[in-house]
Amino acid sequence: MLQVKNLSFSFKKTPVLIGIDFTVKQGENVAIIGESGSGKSTLLNLIYGEFDLEQGEIFWNDHQILGPKYNLVVGYEFMKYVSQEFDLMPFITVEENIGKHLSNFFPEEKKARTTELLEVVELTELAKTKVKTLSGGQKQRVALARALAKQPEIILLDEPFSHIDNFQKQSLRRNVFKYLKDKNITCLVATHDKEDVLGYADRMIVLNNHKIAVNNSPEQLFLNPETPLIASFFGEFNIIDNTIVYAHQLKIVEQSNLKATVIENYFKGSYYLVEAYLNDDIVFFESKHKQALNKIINLEVCK
Numbered sequence: 001m002l003q004v005k006n007l008s009f010s011f012k013k014t015p016v017l018i019g020i021d022f023t024v025k026q027g028e029n030v031a032i033i034g035e036s037g038s039g040k041s042t043l044l045n046l047i048y049g050e051f052d053l054e055q056g057e058i059f060w061n062d063h064q065i066l067g068p069k070y071n072l073v074v075g076y077e078f079m080k081y082v083s084q085e086f087d088l089m090p091f092i093t094v095e096e097n098i099g100k101h102l103s104n105f106f107p108e109e110k111k112a113r114t115t116e117l118l119e120v121v122e123l124t125e126l127a128k129t130k131v132k133t134l135s136g137g138q139k140q141r142v143a144l145a146r147a148l149a150k151q152p153e154i155i156l157l158d159e160p161f162s163h164i165d166n167f168q169k170q171s172l173r174r175n176v177f178k179y180l181k182d183k184n185i186t187c188l189v190a191t192h193d194k195e196d197v198l199g200y201a202d203r204m205i206v207l208n209n210h211k212i213a214v215n216n217s218p219e220q221l222f223l224n225p226e227t228p229l230i231a232s233f234f235g236e237f238n239i240i241d242n243t244i245v246y247a248h249q250l251k252i253v254e255q256s257n258l259k260a261t262v263i264e265n266y267f268k269g270s271y272y273l274v275e276a277y278l279n280d281d282i283v284f285f286e287s288k289h290k291q292a293l294n295k296i297i298n299l300e301v302c303k
Ligand SMILES: Nc1ncnc2c1ncn2[C@@H]1O[C@H](COP(=O)(O)OP(=O)(O)OP(=O)(O)O)[C@@H](O)[C@H]1O
Pocket: 011, 016, 034, 035, 036, 037, 038, 039, 040, 041, 042, 043
């Protein structure tokens, strides 16, 4: 179990994180979200032991995680970190990078493990390619596979699919998160992308104003977004009568007191997101069809 107890940290006297407390069980997948600059990467760095804590303690089971003041070399055998900088070896191949830290005393095991991980990150065809010739997204996949090679107990992922194109993102995400669950590897993932969270994360920790704003399941937070920050993570929303209402919860009806004037339509594939004036406020709702500009639409909140 990971235990983060009353952690505080500042960069040059500027507070980044204050009084952070949470635990993560073995095999759990926890997403860390928050606005840019809210301290997601800093939190992962602290858990990895990159920096010395200003206050608090971090434990992985019985091991206390300590910063560079106490450790000559940053990092622990049981923990891997895939940061935004991939830190690969450019002049050797993809498979050599993945197998770099696997023992040569067990060549068959090493081969099997490398083959398995090449499949997880969908890089089998590029196994013999030198890393320096790869694209950003391909390098990110090598970094993921290399972090998994020696089967860590816990993995920290910072925006793990940010460089991957949309064609491969969906299946890669499924492969990686399924692999982590199957192997009971604890995962902390810092992300801006709700697709990394919905369907995969057991819990979401939301950072705001240097603190944990909420720590709950994605289902609970989606159904009951307490603040606009949380709602905005899940999609377009409105505030109507002091209540958060997602765009998909505003339905077009024949008659109602909510009369909105259409300003713009945004094509979203299976629907249009319609922007409209409701009194003096802007609202967004979903519509199967494109709506004529300036048309008056009757809306109803359906939660
Ligand atoms: N090495 C550093 N020295 C000084 N300040 C830093 C350093 N790294 C980060 N910061 C500051 O700490 C704050 C938190 O940064 P951090 O990178 O943890 O945020 P984040 O939530 O991961 O952001 P993003 O979503 O944009 O990646 C920011 O204000 C950032 O400018």
